[in-house]
Amino acid sequence: MAVIGHFIGGQHVKSEESDMLQLIDPATGLAIDKVCLGGERDIQAAVQEAKAALPGWSATPPARRAAILFRFRDLIEKHADELANLITREHGKVLADARGSLQRGLEVVEFACGIPHLLKGEFLENVGTGVDSYSLRQPVGICAGITPFNFPAMVPMWMFPIAIACGNVFILKPSEKVPSCAMRLAELFTEAGLPNGVLNVVNGGKNCVDAILDHPLIEAISFVGSTPIAEYVYRTGTAAGKRVQALGGAKNHLVVMPDADLDNTTEALMGAAYGSAGERCMAVSVAVAVGDIAGPLVDRLAKRVRGMKVGPGKAPDSDMGPLITREHRDKVSTYVDIGVSEGASLIVDGRGLKLQGYEKGAYLGGSLFDHVTPQMRIYRDEIFGPVLCVVRCPTLESAIDLINSHEYGNGTAIFTQDGDAARHFVNRIKVGMAGVNVAIPVPMAFFSFGGWKRSLFGDHNVHGTDGVRFYTRLKTVTSRWPDGRRVHAEFIMPTMK
Numbered sequence: 001m002a003v004i005g006h007f008i009g010g011q012h013v014k015s016e017e018s019d020m021l022q023l024i025d026p027a028t029g030l031a032i033d034k035v036c037l038g039g040e041r042d043i044q045a046a047v048q049e050a051k052a053a054l055p056g057w058s059a060t061p062p063a064r065r066a067a068i069l070f071r072f073r074d075l076i077e078k079h080a081d082e083l084a085n086l087i088t089r090e091h092g093k094v095l096a097d098a099r100g101s102l103q104r105g106l107e108v109v110e111f112a113c114g115i116p117h118l119l120k121g122e123f124l125e126n127v128g129t130g131v132d133s134y135s136l137r138q139p140v141g142i143c144a145g146i147t148p149f150n151f152p153a154m155v156p157m158w159m160f161p162i163a164i165a166c167g168n169v170f171i172l173k174p175s176e177k178v179p180s181c182a183m184r185l186a187e188l189f190t191e192a193g194l195p196n197g198v199l200n201v202v203n204g205g206k207n208c209v210d211a212i213l214d215h216p217l218i219e220a221i222s223f224v225g226s227t228p229i230a231e232y233v234y235r236t237g238t239a240a241g242k243r244v245q246a247l248g249g250a251k252n253h254l255v256v257m258p259d260a261d262l263d264n265t266t267e268a269l270m271g272a273a274y275g276s277a278g279e280r281c282m283a284v285s286v287a288v289a290v291g292d293i294a295g296p297l298v299d300r301l302a303k304r305v306r307g308m309k310v311g312p313g314k315a316p317d318s319d320m321g322p323l324i325t326r327e328h329r330d331k332v333s334t335y336v337d338i339g340v341s342e343g344a345s346l347i348v349d350g351r352g353l354k355l356q357g358y359e360k361g362a363y364l365g366g367s368l369f370d371h372v373t374p375q376m377r378i379y380r381d382e383i384f385g386p387v388l389c390v391v392r393c394p395t396l397e398s399a400i401d402l403i404n405s406h407e408y409g410n411g412t413a414i415f416t417q418d419g420d421a422a423r424h425f426v427n428r429i430k431v432g433m434a435g436v437n438v439a440i441p442v443p444m445a446f447f448s449f450g451g452w453k454r455s456l457f458g459d460h461n462v463h464g465t466d467g468v469r470f471y472t473r474l475k476t477v478t479s480r481w482p483d484g485r486r487v488h489a490e491f492i493m494p495t496m497k
Contacts, residue, residue: 004035004179006042006203007186009049010196015042018164021176023203025091027312029360037178038204041169043211046200050142050169051217053197058139058167062116065165069113071163071192079188083181087152088313090178092322092362093276093313103443105157108463110462111445115165118468128495131480137472140166141219141242144212146233147182148225149175149324150279156182159440161221162467164189164198167222172201173212177324179203213237220471222462223247224281226382226410227454233458245458245470247450250410253403254284254439255425257396257416258291264437265415266300272413272439273388274308274366277323277372278332282411282433283438285383286372287390288399292390298347298370301388305348305366311355322362323385329362332385336367339378339389345370350386374402382408384471396421404430409452415440432456 004023005014019037024030035057040082074231076083079350080102087098123134152174160170174250179201186201212218220243222332223233227248237244254272256265289297313321323329333351340346350365364386372379372389378390393399403412413435414425421437432451435441442448443464450461460470 002033004033004183004203006036006038006046007183007199007201008042008046008192011199012200013045017037018042020077021131022104023177023179024325025089026324026362027314027406028358029362030328031080032089033180033338034430035176035203037176037207038202039207040211040351042202042204043208043215045216046171046202046259047142047217049197049200050171054139054169055140057164057169057195057198058296062119062165062167065167066113067117068189068193069109069115069165072107072194073109073113075188075192076102076109076185079184080459083153083184085314086171086180086184088321090180091149091152091324092313093279094318094321095274095316098313099238101151101154103209104445105151105154105446108157109161109293111463112161112165115468116352116464119472126158127478127482130239130483131478133476133478135474135476137166138475139473140473141168141216142171142446143222144167144173144218145172145222146173146209146212146225147175149177150180150276152181153185153345154475155224156185158462158467159279160199162463163220163471164194166468166471167226168471169198171212171218172199173208174201174206178206186420191229194196202308207312209233213240213242220242221245222470224255224462230457237401243470245450245462247355247457247462248457249408250281251282251286251380251398251406251408252282252284252411252413253286255288255290255399255403255413255414256293256297256415257395257414257418257421258293258417259417260293261376262293262296262300262418266297266304267416268439269301269388270308270357274305274320274386277320278386279324279384280440282414282442283384284439285381285387285389287388288391288402288415290391290399291394293369294390298368298390299392301368302347305368305388309354310363310365312358312361320366320386321466323364324362326360326362328385329364332364332383335378335381335385335387336382339372340385341377341380342376344372344376344389374405387480400425400428404428407454410455411441412433413441415425434463
């Protein structure tokens with residue numbers, strides 16, 4: 001049983017007198033490794049290493065930074081199976097999903113390989129007589145990322161490759177439930193030629209988060225997690241003068257129009273609602289059935305949910321693996337209890353699932369509710385588990401109003417064969433990411449990921465061009481070179497003529 005420490009200054013280190021957290025395999029419920037829970041001292045050590053590395057790394061030409069990123073990309077591809085197995089081992093998701101999430105993170109690394117082009121500024125000659133003006137983007141400095149348990153590779157790779165490509169140094173605080181993948185990525189980046197101290201990984205809980213928020217030398221913080229914590233990180237960080245992007249919770253709706261292809265829509269809903277056991281910020285947790293499509297849709301969904309194969313993530317025939325912990329499984333199960341008590345129709349009950357030989361695992365079958373109303377907690381709250389709610393709406397307009405009234409605005413989708421309806425939906429919806437016949441509209445790396453309303457705190461989304469803007473500061477230069485003419489003092493606002 002390994003003891004996982006931190007990766008600071010290019011070296012594996014362990015906290016002195018730190019608490020230990022036992023890591024549990026969600027599939028078996030058995031202990032696997034232990035992780036050191038760091039604190040203020042460990043964050044301080046990481047900051048000092050990052051501070052020492054910053055001058056040299058920020059002065060490194062972008063093309064040389066890109067060359068290291070290209071090598072990092074190759075190493076990720078070479079070790080893809082190893083990384084996917086680490087994800088499944090600690091999180092529990094099926095291997096195919098682990099590989100897919102790793103690929104989405106790798107796409108951000110590939111995007112960051114083009115950083116010389118992305119950092120280009122603007123230039124205009126003769127904004128005034130003999131005066132030129134140009135802009136440039138420079139690194140922010142020491143940046144930090146705080147990432148959740150559900151995507152041990154993808155979400156960290158939304159952050160640190162772009163930050164580092166822009167010339168910053170980075171401190172990553174992954175979820176203490178899934179530390180191994182982040183540690184391995186740091187090792188591979190170092191193997192690719194990244195100087196020591198440019199990427200540091202500190203494992204821990206709230207003590208580490210607060211130490212990051214409080215440290216005066218950390219200039220920018222990226223966060224992905226629940227809305228209450230996102231708001232706490234945003235308010236605390238910005239109050240300390242830091243640049244913060246904090247992505248919070250979600251309640252993603254998928255609108256099913258009467259003309260939708262029901263077979264394709266059902267399959268899309270199955271993957272979007274129950275993939276990764278519903279532990280995705282882009283999981284569809286509400287199907288909005290418009291008009292008379294609800295009955296046929298629920299019938300098809302019920303049959304598919306009952307036939308879904310739940311088992312260990314490493315089993316090749318598993319559709320869905322366990323949840324992250326037994327405690328979280330019990331919390332999700334309680335939401336099913338609440339839905340029943342609130343009067344929703346429980347069509348498929350995933351509670352009480354038992355797998356022979358895996359009785360200690362964190363398993364929960366898929367649950368399906370019909371006749372859910374906006375007043376119910378199972379509709380309002382982010383459940384973060386394999387529970388799909390069907391809400392019935394008479395028209396597209398009422399479906400749009402329903403979605404726009406929710407406090408979250410992360411992702412949404414519409415399934416239809418009517419281009420006018422789809423265009424109207426996309427135009428009117430108050431949600432950051434929308435799909436048309438695409439259930440999980442996660443943008444590619446060259447766009448940016450982020451929601452609206454209480455799903456995002458801050459002005460910048462992650463990765464893409466917004467990521468480059470977040471991890472750089474804009475500087476505009478106005479220059480004039482002496483031409484022999486005498487310049488007289490002017491006591492009015494200067495103009496360029």
